[in-house]
Amino acid sequence: MRRRVLPGFGISLGYTLAYLGLIVLLPLVALAWKATGIGFHGLLQLLASPRTLAALRLSFGGALLAALLNVFLGLLVAWTLVRYRFPGRRLFDALIDLPFALPTAVAGIALTAIYAPNGWLGRWLAPMGIQVAYAPPGVLLAMVFVGFPFVVRTLQPVLQSLARDVEEAAESLGATRAQTFFRVILPVLVPTLLTGFALALARAVGEYGSVIFIAGNIPMRSEIAPLLIVQKLEEFDYAGAAALGVVMLAFSFVLLVLIALLQHWSGRWAERGA
Amino acid sequence: MSGGSARGGSTGRWLGHAAIIAFASLFLIVFLLLPLASVFAEAFRQGMQAYLASLQQPEALSAIRLTLLVAAIAVPLNLAFGVAAAWAMTRFEFRGKAALGALIDLPFSVSPVISGLVYVLLFGAQGWFGPWLDAHGVRIIFAVPGLVLATVFITLPFVARELIPLMQAQGSEEEEAARVLGANAWQMFFRVTLPNIRWALLYGVLLCNARAMGEFGAVSVVSGHIRGLTTTMPLEVEMRYNEYDYVGAFAIASLLALLALLTLAVKTFLEWRYGDEIAAHAPGGH
Numbered sequence: 221m222r223r224r225v226l227p228g229f230g231i232s233l234g235y236t237l238a239y240l241g242l243i244v245l246l247p248l249v250a251l252a253w254k255a256t257g258i259g260f261h262g263l264l265q266l267l268a269s270p271r272t273l274a275a276l277r278l279s280f281g282g283a284l285l286a287a288l289l290n291v292f293l294g295l296l297v298a299w300t301l302v303r304y305r306f307p308g309r310r311l312f313d314a315l316i317d318l319p320f321a322l323p324t325a326v327a328g329i330a331l332t333a334i335y336a337p338n339g340w341l342g343r344w345l346a347p348m349g350i351q352v353a354y355a356p357p358g359v360l361l362a363m364v365f366v367g368f369p370f371v372v373r374t375l376q377p378v379l380q381s382l383a384r385d386v387e388e389a390a391e392s393l394g395a396t397r398a399q400t401f402f403r404v405i406l407p408v409l410v411p412t413l414l415t416g417f418a419l420a421l422a423r424a425v426g427e428y429g430s431v432i433f434i435a436g437n438i439p440m441r442s443e444i445a446p447l448l449i450v451q452k453l454e455e456f457d458y459a460g461a462a463a464l465g466v467v468m469l470a471f472s473f474v475l476l477v478l479i480a481l482l483q484h485w486s487g488r489w490a491e492r493g494a
Numbered sequence: 495m496s497g498g499s500a501r502g503g504s505t506g507r508w509l510g511h512a513a514i515i516a517f518a519s520l521f522l523i524v525f526l527l528l529p530l531a532s533v534f535a536e537a538f539r540q541g542m543q544a545y546l547a548s549l550q551q552p553e554a555l556s557a558i559r560l561t562l563l564v565a566a567i568a569v570p571l572n573l574a575f576g577v578a579a580a581w582a583m584t585r586f587e588f589r590g591k592a593a594l595g596a597l598i599d600l601p602f603s604v605s606p607v608i609s610g611l612v613y614v615l616l617f618g619a620q621g622w623f624g625p626w627l628d629a630h631g632v633r634i635i636f637a638v639p640g641l642v643l644a645t646v647f648i649t650l651p652f653v654a655r656e657l658i659p660l661m662q663a664q665g666s667e668e669e670e671a672a673r674v675l676g677a678n679a680w681q682m683f684f685r686v687t688l689p690n691i692r693w694a695l696l697y698g699v700l701l702c703n704a705r706a707m708g709e710f711g712a713v714s715v716v717s718g719h720i721r722g723l724t725t726t727m728p729l730e731v732e733m734r735y736n737e738y739d740y741v742g743a744f745a746i747a748s749l750l751a752l753l754a755l756l757t758l759a760v761k762t763f764l765e766w767r768y769g770d771e772i773a774a775h776a777p778g779g780h
Contacts, residue, residue, distance in 0.1 A: 225670045227679035232582040239575050240597055243647055247612030250622055254615045293521065300518035304511060308519065314762040318526050320701075321754035321761075323708025324606075325728040326747040329735055330529035333536050333744075340532065341524075365525070397507075426605025429710035429728070433735065446607035450715060453611065458620050465608045472603060 255466040257459035266463055271439055272448060278359060279445040280471060283424035286363035290420045291413050293364070294371025301372070302379040316372050319365050324429025331362055332434040354436030359444060362430040367420030374416040378409065410486045418479040425472050533751045536744035548742040549749070556722045557730035557746065563638070564713075564726060565706040568645040572702055573695070576653025581687075583654075584661040585669070595658070601650045610644045610715025617643075636718030641726065644712035649702045656698035657691055660772070664690055693768035697761065704757040708750055 258266065266272055301313050319327065335342045335352040345352060352358045382405065390400045428446040435442040445468055452461035538545055548554065579598060583591060601609065615621050617634035627634060634640045668690070672682040688695075710728040717724045725733060727746050734743035764772060 225673050226585050226666060227673070227682070228581060229586045232578040233586070233588065236575065236579040236582050236594070239578075240594075243643070243650060244597060244600060247616055247647070250615045251608070251612045253622075296514070297518050297522065300514055304515050306515050306519075312519065312522050314758055315522065315526050317758055317761065318530065318754065321704050321708075321757045322530070323710060323728050323731075323747075323750045323754070325710040325731045326533060326708070326750045326754075327529060329731065329743060329747060330533045330536075333532050333740075334528055340528065365529075368525070422603040426603075426608065426711075428605065428607050428714075433732075446605050446711065449605075449607050449611060453614060453715065456620070458615060458618070461611055462615060465605075465611055468605060469608065476603070 251462050251465055254459055254462035258463045262459070263463055263467075266460060267467070271443070272445075272464065274440045275443050275445040275448045276467070276471070278356065278443065279425055279468070280475075282356070282359050282363050282444075283367075283421050283427075286360055286367055286424045287417045287421040289360075289364050290367050290371045291417050294368065294375060294416055294420075295409070295413065298372045298375035298379055302376055317369050319368050324366065324427070325433070327365060328362065328430040328433030331358070331365065331430065335361065335434065353434050354438075354442065356442050358434035358436065359431055359442055362434050363424035363427055366427050366430050367424045370419035370423065371413065371416030374412050374419065375409065378412045382408065411483050414479055414483040414486060418476055418483075421479070422472060422476060425468070425475075530751060530755075533744055533747050536740060537748040539744075540741050544741050545745050545748075548739070548745040551742070553721050553725070553730060554742075554746060557725050557727045558749070560638070560641070560723075560725065561707050561727040564641050564645050565703055567642050568649060568706045569699060569703050571646055572649050573653050573699055575650065576655075576657055576698060577695070579654040580657035580661050580691075583658050585666050598654050599651050601647050606648060606709065606711025607715055609647045610712040613640055613643050613647075613716055635716050636720065636724060638724065640716035641713050641724060644716045645706050645709055648709050648712050649706045652702035652705065653695065653698035656694045656701075656772070660691060660694045690771075693764060693771045697764050697772050700757055700760055700764070704754065707753060 297316070301309060301316075322330075332339075332353050334340050335345070335358060337343065337346045337351075337353070339353070342353060350357070352361060386404060387400055390404045391397070395403065426446060428444070428450075431444055432447055435444060435447075437443050437447060445464065449461045449464050449468075452458075452464065579594075582588075583595065614635055616623055617627060617640065618624050619628065619635075621635070624635075634643070668686050669682055672686045677685065707726075708728060709726075710732070713726055714729060714732070717726070717729055719725060719729060719733060721733070727750055731743050731746045731750070734740075734746065
C-alpha cells in the first residue's frame, strides 16, 4: 500500500537508470568492447611487455604500500583528534579533507615544489641521498597524500562511539595500556581500518594528476599505469589503451573483493573476541 | 598491578600523550599545510605584479570561464540525478537495489584517466559514434561537450551519496502524511522533502562542485589541450608548468587552492551548524 501513496516511482527510477546507462554503463561497455580489439594474443603481448609490467607494479604496489601507510598515519591522526583536546585541533580536523578539496594538479605541483632537490624539504633530503621528487618515493608520497583523508574519516565516528567503559574495565582488571590497545581497541577497529584501506587503495591505484608531476615519469622506474594509458591514446593505440584500462579495473576489482572478504572475516573475529 | 605503579606512571603517561599530539601536529603541518603554503609562496615568488599579470592573460581568463561553464552544466545535472536516484532508492522497494547502489558509487573506483578514455572510445574519431558525429559536424571529444561528460562521470556519485543515507534515516512518514492530506507531488516535494534535505543537498553540491572545478585526469584525456578553447584551469596549470612558467602555473593553482579552502570552510560550517540535518554522511566524499 505504501508505495501507492508516494509519487514518482516510475519517473525517478526511469531517470536514474537512463542516466546511469548513458553516463556509466554504455561507456564502460565501449571500453570492454574496444579492449577485445587487441585479441588474446595482443593481451598476452601487452602483459608481457616489461614496461607495462613495471607500470602496473608501480601503480598497484605503490597503492598498496600507500594505503598501508595511510592506515598507520590515519589511525594515529584520528586517535589524536578524537581523544585529545589541544590548541589547533579544530583547524587540523578541518584540514584533513584538504587532499579531497585540493585539485590533484595543484597537489602535484605543490608536492613537487617542496620535494624537488631545491625545494623547502628537498634541499635537506638531497644531501642525505634521499631523492623524493622524480623518483618512486615521490609517487608513493602523492599516493599517500590523495588517500590520506579516507582512513581518518572512516575511523573518527567509530573511535568516537567506542565505549570508554570497556577500556576502563580492561585497565581496572590489570591490563596494561598496550594490552588494552591491542586486545580490546584494535580488534574492534579492524573492519573500519580495512574499509579505509580499501578506499585509499582504490583512489591511489588510479591516481593520475598528483602523481605525474612529481613522478618524473621515467619508463620502467617511475611511470604509472594510467600514464601508460594516456600515452597509448596519444599514439592512437585505442585498443591497447582500452585493454590496459580493463586490466587495471579487473585488478582493482579483485583486490576490493579480497578486502571485502577479509573484512567479513575480521568482523566475525571481532564479534567473537568481544 | 598495584596503585603505586599507576601513580608512578602518570607523568610518563602525560609525556606519552604530549608526544603523540606533538607528532600528529607536526605531521599534519608538514604533510598538509606545507603544500598549501608552497602554492602561494611560489605564486608570489616574483611579486604581486607578476602574479596579477599572469592571471590577466587571455588564456587564464578563458580557462577560468571554461571551468565555471563546465561546472555550471555538470553540477546541476548531477544534482537532479542525485535527487531522483535518492528518491527511487529510499522511497520504494524494487529488485536490484543493491546493484543500483553499487553502480552509483562505481565512478569513484574508476581511474580518472579511464573515465576520460571511455568517452574517447565512444565519441572520438575512431570511436563508436565518431564517424557519424563527424559526418554531422558535431564535436564532442577535444571540445566542451567532452569536458562536460567526463566531469559528469567523475562527479556523479557526490549528491546521491549524501542524500541516500539521510533520506533512508528520515523515512517517508512526513511525505505520506502530506499526500494523504491532499498535497500534489510538487507540493509534497517542495514543502516537505526539499526542506528536510536542503543542507545535505548543499553539502553534496559543494563537494561535487569542488571536484568538478578541480578535475584533471579525466578532462585531460578528452580535452586535446587546445589553448583558449578546451583548457580548464587545472589543464592550464599543467600547460604553464610544462612550459616552465612556474609563477603562471602557481598563480592559477592559487585560485584553485582558494576554492579548496573556501570549500573546506563552508563544509566545516555546514557540519558544525547543520550536522544533524546532514547526518549519516558517508565518509570519504573525495
